[in-house]
Amino acid sequence: MKYHLLIIFIMVTFFLAGCQFNDIDKRFFVVAIGIDQPENAKHHFRVMLKLTIPSAQVEAGKSDFQIITQESNSISEAIRVIQSLVDKKLDFGHCRVIVLDKKIMQSNQLDLMKWFIKRPDIQGITYVAVGEPSAKEVLSWKVKSERLPANALVLAFNEVTNRSPYVLSEILNDYYMRLRESGIDPYLPIIKPINGSFKINTSVVLKGKTIKAELNRDETRLLNELLNPEKTALIDVGKGKDQIFVNAEQTKTNMKIIIPKKGNPYVDVQIKIKGFIEESQKNLHRRSDIKESEKKAAILVSARVKNFLEHLQKLEVDPLGLGLKYQVKHGITKNELYQWKNLYPKLEFHVKSDVKLKGTGTMY
Amino acid sequence: MKIQNKIINTLKQQLQETKDLIIHSFEYYNQPIHLVYIQNLCDAEKIKTDIIQPLMLCEKESKFLLHLLSLTHCQVIQNQEDLTNLLLLGNVLIFFSNEIYSYKVISVLNNQPEDATVEMVVQGPQKAFTQNLNTNLALIRKRYPSEKLKVEYQSIGTLSKTKIAILYDVNYADPIVINEVKNRLSKIDIDVIQSAGQLENALNKRKIHLFPTMMITERPDRTVLNLAEGKVIILINGTPFTLILPAVFFDFISSMDDLFHSFWIKMLMIVVRYLALLVTLILPALYIAITSYNPEILRSQLTLTIAGSRSGVPYPSFYEVLFMMLAVEMLVEASIRLPKAIGPTATTVGGLILGQAAQQAQLVSSIMIIVTAFVAIANFTIPVNAMSFAIRCIRYPLILFACFFGMVGLVGGVIVLLCILVDMRSFGTPFLSISWGSSDKIETITNVPKGGHH
Numbered sequence: 007m008k009y010h011l012l013i014i015f016i017m018v019t020f021f022l023a024g025c026q027f028n029d030i031d032k033r034f035f036v037v038a039i040g041i042d043q044p045e046n047a048k049h050h051f052r053v054m055l056k057l058t059i060p061s062a063q064v065e066a067g068k069s070d071f072q073i074i075t076q077e078s079n080s081i082s083e084a085i086r087v088i089q090s091l092v093d094k095k096l097d098f099g100h101c102r103v104i105v106l107d108k109k110i111m112q113s114n115q116l117d118l119m120k121w122f123i124k125r126p127d128i129q130g131i132t133y134v135a136v137g138e139p140s141a142k143e144v145l146s147w148k149v150k151s152e153r154l155p156a157n158a159l160v161l162a163f164n165e166v167t168n169r170s171p172y173v174l175s176e177i178l179n180d181y182y183m184r185l186r187e188s189g190i191d192p193y194l195p196i197i198k199p200i201n202g203s204f205k206i207n208t209s210v211v212l213k214g215k216t217i218k219a220e221l222n223r224d225e226t227r228l229l230n231e232l233l234n235p236e237k238t239a240l241i242d243v244g245k246g247k248d249q250i251f252v253n254a255e256q257t258k259t260n261m262k263i264i265i266p267k268k269g270n271p272y273v274d275v276q277i278k279i280k281g282f283i284e285e286s287q288k289n290l291h292r293r294s295d296i297k298e299s300e301k302k303a304a305i306l307v308s309a310r311v312k313n314f315l316e317h318l319q320k321l322e323v324d325p326l327g328l329g330l331k332y333q334v335k336h337g338i339t340k341n342e343l344y345q346w347k348n349l350y351p352k353l354e355f356h357v358k359s360d361v362k363l364k365g366t367g368t369m370y
Numbered sequence: 371m372k373i374q375n376k377i378i379n380t381l382k383q384q385l386q387e388t389k390d391l392i393i394h395s396f397e398y399y400n401q402p403i404h405l406v407y408i409q410n411l412c413d414a415e416k417i418k419t420d421i422i423q424p425l426m427l428c429e430k431e432s433k434f435l436l437h438l439l440s441l442t443h444c445q446v447i448q449n450q451e452d453l454t455n456l457l458l459l460g461n462v463l464i465f466f467s468n469e470i471y472s473y474k475v476i477s478v479l480n481n482q483p484e485d486a487t488v489e490m491v492v493q494g495p496q497k498a499f500t501q502n503l504n505t506n507l508a509l510i511r512k513r514y515p516s517e518k519l520k521v522e523y524q525s526i527g528t529l530s531k532t533k534i535a536i537l538y539d540v541n542y543a544d545p546i547v548i549n550e551v552k553n554r555l556s557k558i559d560i561d562v563i564q565s566a567g568q569l570e571n572a573l574n575k576r577k578i579h580l581f582p583t584m585m586i587t588e589r590p591d592r593t594v595l596n597l598a599e600g601k602v603i604i605l606i607n608g609t610p611f612t613l614i615l616p617a618v619f620f621d622f623i624s625s626m627d628d629l630f631h632s633f634w635i636k637m638l639m640i641v642v643r644y645l646a647l648l649v650t651l652i653l654p655a656l657y658i659a660i661t662s663y664n665p666e667i668l669r670s671q672l673t674l675t676i677a678g679s680r681s682g683v684p685y686p687s688f689y690e691v692l693f694m695m696l697a698v699e700m701l702v703e704a705s706i707r708l709p710k711a712i713g714p715t716a717t718t719v720g721g722l723i724l725g726q727a728a729q730q731a732q733l734v735s736s737i738m739i740i741v742t743a744f745v746a747i748a749n750f751t752i753p754v755n756a757m758s759f760a761i762r763c764i765r766y767p768l769i770l771f772a773c774f775f776g777m778v779g780l781v782g783g784v785i786v787l788l789c790i791l792v793d794m795r796s797f798g799t800p801f802l803s804i805s806w807g808s809s810d811k812i813e814t815i816t817n818v819p820k821g822g823h824h
Contacts, residue, residue: 026663026776027662027663027686027773027776028662028663029661029662029680029686029687030660030661030662030665030673030676030677030680030687031677031680031681031683033665033677035665035670035673035674035677037670058674058677060674060675060677060678060681061678061681062675062678062679062681062736063678064671064674064675064678097665097666099664099665099666099673100665100666100670100673100674102670127666129666153671154670154671154674157670157671160670
């Protein structure tokens with residue numbers, strides 16, 4: 007009898023499920039979150055969630071989504087309100103993009119990012135970006151080739167699928183670290199919707215928690231190359247008839263802060279580039295031609311990097327983390343931080359680059 | 371003379387006056403001779419050539435007696451109590467000059483080896499064992515002509531008296547295992563034994579068990595290979611399957627083909643088999659865990675596809691899984707029972723039409739169809755059927771765990787399963803033990819970590 011009761015008990019429990027049990031089709035997947043300046047001055051944020059409407063047939067340009075907007079003083083409150091506006095449970099497990107408005111980044115940005123970091127179901131590898139003209143514009147933009155909502159952005163930021171040196175990508179964990187660390191400054195790419203696609207080739211650099219300046223396309227590229235050596239870069243050398251294009255396959259950048267006993271402190275930048283010539287107006291027959299090109303390219307790269315670093319110095323921003331390097335050697339007491347603050351604007355940049363060309367074209 | 375008639379009459383009574391008991395009486399050398407045998411069980415031709423014809427040719431009584439005793443299976447009976455037994459085992463009783471002789475004339479049935487149908491290999495021996503014990507012994511002796519091969523006979527089953535043979539190589543087999551086998555065989559109390567699986571169940575100490583701890587095979591080559599590895603073989607009369615013991619888990623995932631292929635092909639096959647084992651074991655449970663608890667595990671592309679294809683399905687994911695698993699189990703069961711001519715039709719109807727229709731009727735998602743097919747196919751890659759059936763069963767507890775606790779439940783369930791497997795012993799050998807190479811074949815079996823045998 008006991009045995010039978012046990013069997014019946016097991017059979018009955020089979021029809022029950024745990025509280026966490028929630029089928030995949032009873033969930034709303036949030037694929038992107040946008041934060042805008044609120045229209046109502048009483049609130050701090052305007053939170054937008056991009057929700058997918060999944061369909062069995064996945065087709066290019068047929069990605070179906072829904073954007074729910076809510077103004078509030080805190081994100082968690084906004085999310086709670088949004089939950090009451092939709093029929094299914096919100097699931098942040100697949101949220102891969104956070105788009106911020108420029109104006110929002112002036113104020114209490116750290117608290118905002120804390121919410122994203124503390125939330126367990128938002129992944130640390132979520133991409134963070136600035137939306138122009140507004141986050142709403144970016145979220146609601148339809149990309150022609152897109153098969154799933156917000157997937158185009160994820161693919162564009164992915165280092166494997168998109169190796170363009172113009173696309174700077176920043177993930178949540180890294181951005182949060184840069185916001186909190188004193189020796190390194192954050193940067194964010196800017197997403198601009200264009201006809202049927204996105205333009206992601208400019209960026210902003212921040213000083214502390216506020217936007218300092220916007221970097222144009224070339225500056226973004228240089229920053230990207232210095233930050234991510236695995237990005238393949240194209241270096242254009244010379245002008246007019248002498249112009250050649252070098253495809254840099256491998257870039258290695260080494261930076262050291264050197265404070266000599268006599269003379270000015272400087273940053274020793276060593277750049278090693280390995281690549282080949284992709285395009286040339288002139289015929290390059292001999293090895294000596296290539297050697298000459300190497301020299302020209304090296305001089306050009308050095309000058310360009312030096313200019314860029316000085317530009318960042320003038321802006322008083324430090325996305326490359328020179329301050330951290332200084333802290334590593336000298337400690338992080340208040341005194342040291344103060345010293346670095348004085349030191350950074352005075353630093354000189356000694357850039358030395360070494361370009362090695364394997365030949366002309368991929369086949370050499 | 372009277373005594374003989376009396377004995378025959380008692381025999382008749384003991385055998386319930388059965389009509390197929392033949393009593394053949396005639397007179398020769400001026401004395402009555404009786405031949406008693408059971409019709410159909412005995413070979414009439416053999417009686418004629420070995421007994422009647424020599425009788426006619428021998429002028430003297432002593433000469434015939436000499437002939438009778440020179441026959442290999444002929445003996446003088448001292449103990450008159452087991453006469454009925456001898457009759458039932460296919461002997462003819464010869465009542466002649468105050469003595470009773472028995473001569474084995476059993477007609478042999480089913481002694482032609484047929485193609486292996488249960489455990490097939492691509493390259494390698496194609497014939498399976500026969501239903502006849504002696505033929506099977508001959509098959510093994512031919513493949514394993516060793517003077518160290520020892521054969522012991524026993525009969526099991528109080529009614530069936532099934533003849534079994536215990537085989538082992540004296541050099542390699544572990545005496546502890548042999549004693550344990552004999553001990554357990556002597557304790558078996560069962561009426562009728564007709565198959566290897568039945569004997570395995572009877573030999574097992576736990577009455578309710580899932581995983582086979584003895585290998586059942588129909589292949590002579592596998593049997594001989596195991597014999598050389600120091601294992602004990604039990605042949606059973608009337609079935610082409612033999613029992614091999616002790617057996618470890620990894621034996622059940624090995625195919626005889628592994629020996630016949632070149633190294634890399636073999637490695638690929640083994641890897642594929644273990645992957646299939648994993649797939650068939652956890653995929654249904656994983657589907658529940660992912661769709662209902664942790665959809666963030668998958669890439670968003672796949673998650674959204676699953677969500678899209680499930681959006682019309684009215685019931686929770688575990689109904690979906692149970693429904694499809696039930697369909698597959700029924701399909702497999704049906705295709706075993708069906709005649710060969712109808713089999714393909716049933717699989718087409720069941721597999722293709724049911725699957726397609728269930729998906730179009732939005733009873734299950736299209737991903738579930740893939741999962742089902744994948745699980746069913748993967749299950750068939752396990753070479754030994756006994757293990758294949760066990761794996762089929764163990765899926766369901768895992769599904770239950772995944773239903774209640776999602777991913778954590780699935781992982782917990784797998785750990786519990788591992789614990790059960792680790793705890794198991796097959797005649798003293800840990801069920802999950804791995805023998806590294808063949809050089810240490812004696813050690814792997816004698817090294818009993820626990821003193822006791824299960």
